[in-house]
Amino acid sequence: MSSDFYTVSILPYAAIIIKICRAYTDSQEDFEDYYQEVCLQIWRSKDNFKEKSEWSTWIYRLSLNVCLTLLKKKKNNKQNLISDNLPLEAEEESNAFSDESLNELYDAIKQLSEIDRAVILLYLEEKSYQEIADIIGTNPNNIGVRIKRIKGRLKKILN
Amino acid sequence: MEKSIETIWKEGFLKKDALIIPRLNDLYNQKSIDIVDKFRRMYKINIVGLIVFALIFLPIAIITKIPYMGIPMFILFLTIAFFGSKFKMKLDNINKSLNSYLYLKTFDNWTKEMIGFNTKLSRYLYPYVFLSMVAGFWFGSFGGNVPGNDLVNKLLVDNPDMILVFGIPLYGLIAVLLVVTLLSIFGGRIGKWDVNIVYGRILRRLDTLLRDMEELRASK
Numbered sequence: 001m002s003s004d005f006y007t008v009s010i011l012p013y014a015a016i017i018i019k020i021c022r023a024y025t026d027s028q029e030d031f032e033d034y035y036q037e038v039c040l041q042i043w044r045s046k047d048n049f050k051e052k053s054e055w056s057t058w059i060y061r062l063s064l065n066v067c068l069t070l071l072k073k074k075k076n077n078k079q080n081l082i083s084d085n086l087p088l089e090a091e092e093e094s095n096a097f098s099d100e101s102l103n104e105l106y107d108a109i110k111q112l113s114e115i116d117r118a119v120i121l122l123y124l125e126e127k128s129y130q131e132i133a134d135i136i137g138t139n140p141n142n143i144g145v146r147i148k149r150i151k152g153r154l155k156k157i158l159n
Numbered sequence: 160m161e162k163s164i165e166t167i168w169k170e171g172f173l174k175k176d177a178l179i180i181p182r183l184n185d186l187y188n189q190k191s192i193d194i195v196d197k198f199r200r201m202y203k204i205n206i207v208g209l210i211v212f213a214l215i216f217l218p219i220a221i222i223t224k225i226p227y228m229g230i231p232m233f234i235l236f237l238t239i240a241f242f243g244s245k246f247k248m249k250l251d252n253i254n255k256s257l258n259s260y261l262y263l264k265t266f267d268n269w270t271k272e273m274i275g276f277n278t279k280l281s282r283y284l285y286p287y288v289f290l291s292m293v294a295g296f297w298f299g300s301f302g303g304n305v306p307g308n309d310l311v312n313k314l315l316v317d318n319p320d321m322i323l324v325f326g327i328p329l330y331g332l333i334a335v336l337l338v339v340t341l342l343s344i345f346g347g348r349i350g351k352w353d354v355n356i357v358y359g360r361i362l363r364r365l366d367t368l369l370r371d372m373e374e375l376r377a378s379k
Contacts, residue, residue, distance in 0.1 A: 014180045015172070032181040044371070102171025105164055124168040154164055 009046070010039055013059045019125070020060070023109050023117050024067040030074075038066045053134065060127075061135045064118050071114065108157040112150060119143065120150045191259040194368065195250075195266050198361050202247055205357065209240040220295070228295020235287060242280070246273050260372050267369060270362060274354055281350025285342040293335055297327075 010017075021034040042062055049058050097103050109117055115136065122132045133140035162170075171177055213236035220229020246269075253265050297307035307327070314321055314328060322329040342349075355362075 011180070015178050018178050018180065019172075035181045097171060097174070097177050099167075099171040099174050099177065101162065101167045102177065105167045105171070124165065151164060158164075 005043060005046070006039065009055070010042055010059075013056055016056060016059055016125070017063050020063040020067055020118075020121060022106055023121055024071050024114070026110070034067055034070055037070060038063045041066050057127075057131060057135060060122065060125075064135065068114055068118075104158060105154070108154050111157055112153065116146070116150050116153075119146055120154070123147050123150075191263045191266075191368070192255070194361065194365055195253070195262070198266075198270075198358065198365075199247075199250055201358065201361070202243070202250065206240050206243040206247060209236045209243065213237050213240070224300040225295040227298040228291045231287065231291040231294070235284070235291070239280075239284075242276070246276070260369075263365065263369055263372065267365060270358075270365070274351065277354055278347040278350045281353070282343050282346040285346040285349055286339040289338055289342055290335070 017035055017038050021031050021038065025031040025034050042059060045062060049055065053061075097106070109120060112120065118136055119132060122135060127135070129140045129143040132143050213233050216236070217229050217233040220226055220232070249272075250266075250269055253262065253269065255262065257265065297305075299306055311323070311326065311328065324332055
């Protein structure tokens with residue numbers, strides 16, 4: 001990946017990638033791996049960007065897809081380890097942010113299903129229902145109800 | 160809860176250290192090690208598989224009275240396992256302290272050498288397997304009779320003028336030689352096809368990774 005591409009096309013959107021990767025990882029090591037993989041995939045897939053959407057929307061979509069794929073792979077690996085009767089390494093507790101409330105919110109988000117995590121992250125990023133539906137690949141009519149339900153669940157967890 | 164989740168989100172990310180960007184450092188290092196390790200595991204399993212198969216096949220061939228097939232196949236499998244082990248030693252000796260690109264490039268050279276050797280070997284291997292099978296069934300002993308002799312005797316009843324070479328019908332011998340020649344010519348291709356079935360996926364991943372890294376090196 002050329003440093004120019006990284007500086008111009010990825011770095012200004014690093015916040016998006018960080019916020020998404022944080023929601024799908026439990027340790028700093030995993031977070032860094034996911035971040036790197038997302039950057040790598042953006043660079044690899046850059047020619048597939050057709051300018052039908054905003055570059056940032058495309059980054060959201062790609063970041064979510066990469067995180068979901070990596071999470072699935074990780075789950076499969078864990079299942080293999082369990083079936084091999086090998087002890088699992090305890091996940092390192094991550095206090096990723098100095099803001100305690102934000103850490104708590106992230107911990108609550110991580111208790112949601114993978115798709116609900118994506119929906120709420122996009123909602124918190126102030127994406128419209130249409131954009132959320134486009135990124136996730138669902139019907140915008142259901143998004144509002146779903147967000148209401150997710151927020152209710154988050155409040156319950158946080159309280 | 161006092162603050163809404165929207166407020167927590169907004170305020171949390173306003174803090175200076177909320178978005179520390181990880182360094183993109185040695186991006187391919189883990190990928191390189193993973194790909195070589197996966198290949199090494201598969202290669203080891205194949206070598207062990209060959210030895211186990213050889214050890215199982217020999218007694219079965221002797222019990223079923225096809226030792227002319229069993230013994231050559233036993234020797235063949237052990238020979239392939241021997242060369243495989245020699246290649247595995249070379250693979251194990253690849254220096255892991257090299258940078259990711261050189262590590263993968265060395266591994267790529269190793270795979271090319273291994274495939275080249277396999278291709279050459281296949282030119283002899285497939286004719287050898289075919290001859291072992293023919294010999295096994297021709298000289299095998301089913302119910303006390305030698306099938307090859309039974310077949311010749313039956314053919315001689317209908318064709319008493321049939322030409323025999325060392326007790327084998329000439330046409331049969333020509334057919335076997337033809338198949339052996341074809342297998343010798345196409346053995347290399349069959350060998351490559353064989354390698355592709357077993358290791359194709361991982362070798363394609365290696366190609367993609369190397370291409371990416373070469374592009375990355377060129378654009379630096």
